[in-house]
Amino acid sequence: MTRPEPLPLAYQMRQADAAAIAAGTPGLTLMKRAGHAVAEAALRMAPPGARVVVAAGPGNNGGDGFVAAALLAGRDCRVTLALLGDRERLRGDAALAAAEWQGQAIPVREAAFDEADLIVDALFGTGLQRDLEGEARQAVERMNASGRPVLAVDLPSGIDSDSGAVRGAAVLAQRTVTFAARKPGHLLLPGRRFAGTVEVADIGIDPHARTSGVETFANSPGLWREALPRPGLDSHKYDRGHTLVLSGGATRTGAARLAARAALRIGSGLVTVASPPEALGINAAQLTAVMLRGCDGPEGLYAILKDERFNALLLGPALGVHAATRAMVTVAIHARRSLLLDADALTSFEGLASELHRVFHGAPAVLTPHEGEFARLFKGHPDILDPPSKLERARRAAAYTGAVVVLKGMDTVIAAPDGRAAINENGTPYLATAGSGDTLGGIVAGLMAQHMPAFEAACAGVFIHAAAGAGFGPGLIAEDLADLIPGVLRQLLS
Numbered sequence: 001m002t003r004p005e006p007l008p009l010a011y012q013m014r015q016a017d018a019a020a021i022a023a024g025t026p027g028l029t030l031m032k033r034a035g036h037a038v039a040e041a042a043l044r045m046a047p048p049g050a051r052v053v054v055a056a057g058p059g060n061n062g063g064d065g066f067v068a069a070a071l072l073a074g075r076d077c078r079v080t081l082a083l084l085g086d087r088e089r090l091r092g093d094a095a096l097a098a099a100e101w102q103g104q105a106i107p108v109r110e111a112a113f114d115e116a117d118l119i120v121d122a123l124f125g126t127g128l129q130r131d132l133e134g135e136a137r138q139a140v141e142r143m144n145a146s147g148r149p150v151l152a153v154d155l156p157s158g159i160d161s162d163s164g165a166v167r168g169a170a171v172l173a174q175r176t177v178t179f180a181a182r183k184p185g186h187l188l189l190p191g192r193r194f195a196g197t198v199e200v201a202d203i204g205i206d207p208h209a210r211t212s213g214v215e216t217f218a219n220s221p222g223l224w225r226e227a228l229p230r231p232g233l234d235s236h237k238y239d240r241g242h243t244l245v246l247s248g249g250a251t252r253t254g255a256a257r258l259a260a261r262a263a264l265r266i267g268s269g270l271v272t273v274a275s276p277p278e279a280l281g282i283n284a285a286q287l288t289a290v291m292l293r294g295c296d297g298p299e300g301l302y303a304i305l306k307d308e309r310f311n312a313l314l315l316g317p318a319l320g321v322h323a324a325t326r327a328m329v330t331v332a333i334h335a336r337r338s339l340l341l342d343a344d345a346l347t348s349f350e351g352l353a354s355e356l357h358r359v360f361h362g363a364p365a366v367l368t369p370h371e372g373e374f375a376r377l378f379k380g381h382p383d384i385l386d387p388p389s390k391l392e393r394a395r396r397a398a399a400y401t402g403a404v405v406v407l408k409g410m411d412t413v414i415a416a417p418d419g420r421a422a423i424n425e426n427g428t429p430y431l432a433t434a435g436s437g438d439t440l441g442g443i444v445a446g447l448m449a450q451h452m453p454a455f456e457a458a459c460a461g462v463f464i465h466a467a468a469g470a471g472f473g474p475g476l477i478a479e480d481l482a483d484l485i486p487g488v489l490r491q492l493l494s
């Protein structure tokens with residue numbers, strides 16, 4: 001069984017590093033292992049004899065660079081060590097590593113990056129503190145302008161380890177060798193794009209060995225596979241849940257049907273579309289296994305929910321942005337069922353997020369905004385909207401509302417109110433197509449109907465949706481997605 005993959009924040013990485021040192025491995029030993037992994041990766045990119053320029057910074061990232069430079073020189077590479085800052089000012093393990101480099105260290109501004117077969121970027125790693133400027137920034141810009149292949153040490157210099165943000169400028173690398181574990185900045189945009197292919201080297205640090213802080217994970221099946229619903233031999237369809245999807249008016253019914261079909265495909269035992277009276281005809285003409293009920297506004301929804309068997313609700317796609325949608329959301333919240341709010345259900349609360357403050361605590365709820373919906377919903381809440389990290393924004397929104405927040409995009413972040421968060425990475429730009437989000441909502445609601453906990457359902461739903469889209473590729477339309485679910489499920493459940 002694959003285990004969840006933790007993505008430590010920079011301060012957690014320092015804790016894990018300190019724990020390894022306290023347990024008896026000297027810091028210099030960790031640095032030598034790191035430099036060794038870098039040298040091995042460099043030799044796979046540029047064979048012995050190659051001209052390698054190692055750009056080393058003033059901290060331990062630079063220390064890794066010195067170790068790699070010495071090893072590469074010993075493997076017949078023609079190595080130039082280009083240092084940012086003064087050699088005499090290196091401290092601690094970095095100073096010890098530099099002492100083992102016999103050659104000279106030229107100032108980084110004199111490095112001939114254009115003439116390198118390979119550039120090793122060891123300027124900054126997890127210790128980056130502020131935007132790059134001056135000589136550091138010029139070095140990064142010259143590396144990028146050279147067009148030569150770059151191997152980044154730990155992180156592309158200029159990428160923030162926790163957020164993936166570019167701090168002023170960042171190195172565009174082909175490959176990155178990181179240590180002990182990937183970091184959020186390797187998965188979040190734009191960091192993911194700058195890092196290229198990421199390789200994790202085990203240097204004897206246990207990424208779990210840390211003492212505090214919330215957990216961040218890569219959204220891989222190890223995180224939720226055990227919680228995926230599997231029907232038992234004697235399962236009744238009602239054991240597998242009954243999902244209710246609210247439909248929009250006569251000209252806005254497709255979104256609900258897309259979601260409903262996805263809920264059925266993911267295994268919800270029954271799925272019903274609740275339709276305004278004027279849209280019953282058009283919905284009836286296009287539904288078969290999915291059932292249909294008339295539902296006239298908030299009162300209609302209240303009446304339907306007297307039937308306790310509807311255990312998961314999906315509100316939002318094409319419902320319309322108005323007070324009636326808000327009223328339906330309120331009815332749904334009070335009904336205490338598993339609840340998924342998307343699209344118009346979120347936009348109807350534009351600037352009114354305070355009405356959703358902590359309302360979901362204690363009941364499973366998932367909000368699935370894209371960035372635009374997120375900005376509208378939390379208008380007037382700079383504490384939630386302003387952090388540059390998508391991870392942090394999703395976390396704060398989840399803590400504020402008490403719901404699991406799925407902040408969508410290429411690097412979808414799923415955050416739970418208790419602080420757990422996952423970053424998705426198996427998507428495809430072909431998912432950026434009308435109705436794709438409606439399908440995602442149906443998948444997650446359908447998983448919750450089958451009693452999967454909200455955070456796991458959201459993580460699994462995002463992964464399955466992305467795998468379905470990525471498996472299809474060019475030409476994907478939202479109508480395809482639901483029917484691609486069984487293939488993905490088959491693999492996950494085998």
Ligand SMILES: Nc1ncnc2c1ncn2[C@@H]1O[C@H](COP(=O)(O)OP(=O)(O)O)[C@@H](O)[C@H]1O
Binds near residue numbers: 370430431432
């Ligand atoms: N470039 C991309 N790469 C991967 N996934 C993407 C990309 N753009 C959008 N998606 C995914 O496609 C879905 C689109 O949802 P949404 O924006 O709500 O669209 P719609 O409202 O048309 O259904 C989301 O799951 C989102 O994460």
Ligand SMILES: [K+]
Binds near residue numbers: 061121122125152155
């Ligand atoms: K680096």
